[in-house]
Amino acid sequence: MDGAARRWGFRPDIEGLRAVAVLAVVLFHAGVPGVSGGFVGVDVFFVVSGFLITGMLWREAESTGTVRLAHFYGARARRLLPAAGTVVVVTAIGAATLLPPLQARDVLGDGIASALYVANYRFAVQGTDYLAADAAPSPFQHYWSLGLEEQFYLLWPALVLGTAWLARRGRGSGAKAAPSATPYLLVLASLGAASLAVALAWTRTLPPWAFFSLPTRAWELATGGVVALSARRWCRLPPASAAVTGWIGLALIVLACARLGGTTPYPGTAALLPVLGTALILGAGCAGPRRGVGRGLSLRPMRALGRLSYSWYLWHWPVLLLAPPLLGRSLGLAGRLGAAAVSGGLAVLTLHLIENPGRFAAPLRRSAARSLTLGGAVTAVAASAGLVLLVAVPVPVGHGAVAAAPTVRTPPPPASPAADPQAAAVRQMIAQVQAAVAASAGVRAVPANLAPPLAHAPADKPAVFLNGCVRSWLDVGQPPCVSGDPASTTTVALVGDSHAAMWSPAFESLAEQRHWRLETLAKVTCPLLDLPITSPYLGREYTECERWRGEILGRLRAEHPRLVVLSMSRRYGADFGFPVYGRPWLDSLTRVVAQLRAASAAVLVLGPIPDPHSTVPTCLSAHLDDATACAPRRSVAMSDAGIAAEASATAAGGGQYADLTPLFCTADRCPAIVGNALVYRDDNHLTIRYAQVLAPVVGGLAEQVLARPEPPRTPAEPPGPR
Structure with a gap:
């Protein structure tokens, strides 16, 4: 040829x-x-x-x-x-x-x-x-x-x-040159x-x-x-x-x-x-x-x-x-x-x-x-x-019996003085939620009045995910994201990754009721812990997260909020560079709590929510007559040993830890629906509705921490991981 x-x-x-x-x-x-x-x-x-x-x-x-x-x-x-x-x-x-x-x-x-x-x-x-x-x-x-x-x-x-x-045009109209590439x-x-x-x-x-x-x-x-x-x-x-x-x-x-x-x-x-x-x-x-x-x-x-x-x-x-x-x-x-x-x-x-x-x-x-x-x-x-x-293909709609909306009522003050009336009130509210969770654990048919409806669940995002308060992967810095009473002298900071931001509907309503100045400081897949982190999304070292952490810690030291509520996903693994509940994770938790305490802030660490191991709205749309198919066993959804280790690490840094397991699980199972409230909007975030249901409980937990006397103010440590 x-x-x-x-x-x-x-x-x-x-x-x-x-x-x-x-x-x-x-x-x-x-x-x-x-x-x-x-x-x-x-x-x-x-x-x-x-x-x-x-x-x-x-x-x-x-x-x-x-x-x-x-x-x-x-x-x-x-x-x-x-x-x-x-x-x-x-x-x-x-x-x-x-x-x-x-x-x-x-x-x-x-x-x-x-x-x-x-x-x-x-x-x-x-x-x-x-x-x-x-x-x-x-x-x-x-x-x-x-x-x-x-x-x-x-x-x-x-x-x-x-x-x-x-x-x-370059050759000219009369030119007869050979074709050129x-x-x-x-x-x-x-x-x-x-x-x-x-x-x-x-x-x-x-x-x-x-x-x-x-x-x-x-x-x-x-x-x-x-x-x-x-x-x-x-x-x-x-x-x-x-x-x-x-x-x-x-x-x-x-x-x-x-x-x-x-x-x-x-x-x-x-x-x-x-x-x-x-x-x-x-x-x-x-x-x-x-x-x-x-x-x-x-x-x-x-x-x-x-x-x-x-x-x-x-x-x-x-x-x-x-x-x-x-x-x-x-x-x-x-x-x-x-x-x-x-x-x-x-x-x-x-x-x-x-x-x-x-x-x-x-x-x-x-x-x-x-x-x-x-x-x-x-x-x-x-x-x-x-x-x-x-x-x-029909829009999936529950056709089970209409279910009651779960509510948590704040108990009245006790008639006789109690050793710790706030702790007693929190226990009573947790008991109310436990009763609702237990009543829902065996319910099979998805309620006809499910809130939010399955078709709307994926879009059930708190405002902070849409207005720039939750920083995306490439964002650094944090714009002012204040709600509640901006003039209040009691500042509460909700800090962490998207699992902190998903609690914003609860804390925003609490801030309105209690006249707190609420700051939401969050960045996706970026826990505040000082661990080197790789982003599977970016395929590289997550430098934006490390910069954001340093900026947020410096900001908290400068602002001296009364309370920092720290929350983060527990779904990090080897692809992020560290295992959840491992020794580096726990040691870092102790360090960051201690740093925040040194800045005169009380610290409340929220424990994990259950991992449903499925995209719950999608799963329920395929099991409208058997919601239990989308409710994981507690033993696979929660790590009791990991929660206990985090509680000890938080206490070692001087903070308070809230084990949230009773708000989601019975001894055996963690239902995806409580009453008529859909618990998850995807495979790992709460719906606005269920976060609001739990607002009185997390509010009581926050009040307990705020009621403790402030530690003496000490010079803040320089920002950044160590």
């Missing part, structure tokens, strides 16, 4: 390269050990797309002076939309049938966005929302890359046409450099947008385009050099698959590995070395798998996610590999029954208008199917 044919003719090695890409993605999603970075297969696809599409558009623009847009878009519609639309419809039906109604409705929204090829931006927005960060993955999540590719197909021809026009190379190189710069910046500051958006992935497509436009230079490589170059490229892809992982900030600099590796394979293949990696990639099994890659990519993820609810059990490694094999079988059927007939049908190939009509019809059907199913 001569150089020109090798450059622009059929490249069997590219089919094999697609096989490498899809195998990496499927094995990664199946959880196969050793392929922790298999998600880079998508980057391989992007570079290949940039190579093929740019080369095709450039050749047409230079030979004809234009690009037949209708022909180009028609070809893309025939190639991609029938298979993609089919999988959207089938996946939507499966989600509506198999998933809990509340989850199914969210997934159907993803399906509509996927049918319209804007799913990548929907997922970017969802990924930016802290309260959605722990949501179950969507069966449509892999459609983000298809949306990005469609956006690339929409914009790339305009870029090529614009460059062609500028190139003709230089203007296109300059444009693509500039675009790629700008995109890479944005990707590097957003990987650190806006990870979801860096991962999902076209501006941060365009450099990968541009890299493929640069290889296509410089093919003549690649063809001049000596055979030995070309062979070595190709094998190095494959080694880089394999290295990325083996060494990268879920905690790798991505795309960032890590994406250079698969992108450069793919570019080297594509470039080396232009020279066609006999002993190069292209020889292995061109083997018939690899080519067959490459032809299957698009349909297999479409099917593998929904099959992996929908198989467990279909089978009624989670899948082990063998089960996941079986699901991947089933999706491969579906891909074979899709290739031969849908993909190839639509792609090669002569009436469609001869008419761009028919091709575009087919694409539009498929898109409309897929989006409409999502809309119809969204209407058909």
Whole structure:
């Protein structure tokens, strides 16, 4: 094969390269050990797309002076939309049938966005929302890359046409110079450099947008385009050099698959590995070395798998996610590999029954208008199917007996003097809550008057989550967030992560009643404890948290609040850099309580709430007649040993500790509904309603601590962890 044919003719090695890409993605999603970075297969696809599409558009623009847009878009519609639309419809039906109604409705929204090829931006927005960060993955999540590719197909021809026009103007109207790739190379190189710069910046500051958006992935497509436009230079490589170059490229892809992982900030600099590796394979293949990696990639099994890659990519993820609810059990490694094999079988059927007939049908190939009509019809059907199913899946509503709203009444002062009337009042209020919890523990049917209703629960966020008082991952500093009586001389500071902020509805009502000046100081996934912390969301050291801690401690030392209420999640683990209830956690708790006490503040540490081990509104939507299915055993929801250790650590620092277990659990179970009050709005935060129910109890606990005499004021320690 001569150089020109090798450059622009059929490249069997590219089919094999697609096989490498899809195998990496499927094995990664199946959880196969050793392929922790298999998600880079998508980057391989992007570079290949940039190579093929740019080369095709450039050749047409230079030979004809234009690009037949209708022909180009028609070809893309025939190639991609029938298979993609089919999988959207089938996946939507499966989600509506198999998933809990509340989850199914969210997934159907993803399906509509996927049918319209804007799913990548929907997922970017969802990924930016802290309260959605722990949501179950969507069966449509892999459609983000298809949306990005469609956006690339929409914009790339305009870029090529614009460059062609500028190139003709530069040559002059009468010039008859040979076609030159230089203007296109300059444009693509500039675009790629700008995109890479944005990707590097957003990987650190806006990870979801860096991962999902076209501006941060365009450099990968541009890299493929640069290889296509410089093919003549690649063809001049000596055979030995070309062979070595190709094998190095494959080694880089394999290295990325083996060494990268879920905690790798991505795309960032890590994406250079698969992108450069793919570019080297594509470039080396232009020279066609006999002993190069292209020889292995061109083997018939690899080519067959490459032809299957698009349909297999479409099917593998929904099959992996929908198989467990279909089978009624989670899948082990063998089960996941079986699901991947089933999706491969579906891909074979899709290739031969849908993909190839639509792609090669002569009436469609001869008419761009028919091709575009087919694409539009498929898109409309897929989006409409999502809309119809969204209407058909009912909004989950409890149909059990109307339940009484739980209330806690403050007991009247005792008739006879008591040793500690406040402690006695708190015990009585806790007993009221315990009685309500015990009465609800065995109730099966979700009450018809559930508050908030299941459909509204995910949006049941206290105002502090919406007005900037709860600082997001990248925020530092803390704006004034004062409620209650701003002129009061009694300042109460509610401090910690989102588990402190979820108590704000209770403390805001208390501040109004008791004329406190309440300050809410909170930052997501950032306990006030002086522990080095890694953010799985950011994929790096959580420096913003460490800065915020220092600022907040300095502020508390300067303001001398009467009471600091400290609360934090107990769901931190190895991915954050420390285990909850471990010795570093407990020692840090003692230190921070002592520091706050040294600043003349009384300190109340709120114990943990139960971990329901499910997204409770979603779980209840699937068990409207058996709410106990969503109520975990106390032994798995709470750590009695950890709570006892925290109580001792708090006392060692001079603070008071509140074990909240009786407000949520019986001796055996922790119900998800108490009376008609839904306890959790997601998988770990309280609803506004239940926080308000418990307001009298936490108010009594706070009053007990405030009633104790203040310690003598001592000079505050310098801010910052030690």
